[in-house]
Amino acid sequence: MNKILNNTKGDRWIWLIVILLSIISMLAVYSSTGTLAYKQGKSTETILFKHMLMIFAGIALMYISHKIDYRYYAGISKVFMIITIPLLLITLVFGNNVNGASRWLAIPGTGFTFQTSDFAKLALITYLARMLSRKQENIRDVKESFAPIMGAVCLVFVLIMWANMSTALMLFGVSILLLIMGRVSIKQIMITCAVGGCLVVMVALLGPRRHLYMTRIETWRHPEKASVEKKFQGDHAKIAIATGGIFGKGPGNSTERNYLPESYSDEIYAIIVEEYGLIGGVTILGLYLFLLYRCVKIVTKAPKAFGALLAAGLSFSLCIQAFANMAIAVGLGPVTGVPLPLVSMGGTSILFTSVAFGIILSVSRHIDENEELKSAEKTEAAPKIKNKVIVGEIGLA
Incomplete structure (x- = not known):
């Protein structure tokens, strides 16, 4: 222990x-x-x-x-994203349906189920952090940087949103915060928000849970008009x-x-x-x-x-x-x-x-390890500096 x-x-x-x-x-x-x-x-x-x-x-x-050194997660993020997209698609088609939403995927032979959106959140955030950090030199380039970043965000966003609107909106908000921190231009961020807004409207009007979304919003806005149930x-x-x-x-x-x-x-x-x-x-x-x-x-x-x-x-x-x-x-x-x-x-x-x-x-x-290393280097350097000063003083004498 x-x-x-x-x-x-x-x-x-x-x-x-x-x-x-x-x-x-x-x-x-x-x-x-x-x-x-x-x-x-x-x-x-x-x-x-x-x-x-x-x-x-x-x-x-x-x-x-x-x-694990956090820098290894940059390479792992690519594998995560490769797994995430088909996993979300499989969940939408073959996932366990609860209240009209396919959010859970069964793990064969274990009896366990898991929400693939939990894995998708981890995958998208690590992938965005990797892309934004590596594309800083040409972060405003549409073809090299903005297009692949926005494509990843919007694709994962719409796949999660089809069955889980709340989780998708929160993940989209986190993605926008990362884009701001990653020095993406305001114009490109506004485009991403506009595309995301269009996707929200599309799913809200055409998605399998559209009636549930409208009912919940109306119940929250006008509880006095809603039924007891x-x-x-x-x-x-x-x-x-x-x-x-x-x-x-x-x-x-x-x-x-x-x-x-x-x-x-x-x-x-x-x-x-x-x-x-x-x-x-x-x-x-x-x-x-x-x-x-x-x-x-x-x-x-x-x-x-x-x-x-x-x-x-x-x-x-x-x-x-x-x-x-x-x-x-x-x-x-x-x-x-x-x-x-x-x-x-x-x-x-x-x-x-x-x-x-x-x-x-x-x-x-x-x-913490970097700070300890810097502190140790300063401690080792201090006696050397002191000896040089003493030798200099003797020489002057």
Whole structure:
């Protein structure tokens, strides 16, 4: 154990945030899965044990990925993109259909399913960081730089959006932030936004979930006109938050967990506020804000453009998703299927999130090693400089 701790590098605060979020996740999932356990004919302890295994596996993946030099991910990103496009297409055609959306793909022979959009987010962000860092000399060249970058963004965007609008919009927003950081011209960014807007309109009008999108937006905008069934999830999330008060009802004392759909996933923030009150809700928000702050520090210290863009893209993706989940829970947006990173119960989504954290920590580890090396060089150089000064003084004497 001591050997593992000694080999654990990178930002210590991020490690602490991950551990705290994992502990909160186990408490919240155990409390909110009673109804799910009853439906599946299992005990809540069985579901919790499976969730804990995924968390420990995620931490192990995070440890492994943080030990890999982040510069290797530039080469891996090409392989990721080659795999991502056919994987998203296969998911749309053969994926498991839930509520009219094909988001999950079964892993043959394992019984596991995973959302290919989680892998696509990781692939697109690493690929964009690589392309933007390598094309800096001719970043404004349309044929050499802009066309392949915009093509990758829009292709992945529309393939995800066909079944998962919320995830696609967040990923598109992160991509635009990376384009701004990568010094792409405002004109080219506006073109990308215009193309993205057209794709959104196309999917919203022609996609398989077009009626669901319109219904959710109308329910959010005019809840007084919506039926009880349509606003059921949003209303019970608000009830959970409103009855939590300042200190909450206490761990395991939630009542809305028995009514809220996906109380252990999309609406887990509402359950946390109900049981731990305003203090618990603010604590979760504070942890993600502090995570964003630590990641921004890593971005500003990164010596290479690729490391800075990679850490920025992954951290923005995680934090924007977290803020979106919390905003939806309190009624600031229409209901969507966006989980709370590292807190919501999930399978492979926890693993992909952990890998993203590991890559951020890999960039941080590289920064720390460079600073240690510079400090050591200064320490070794100091006696030599002192000896030269003494010799010079003797010579003058």
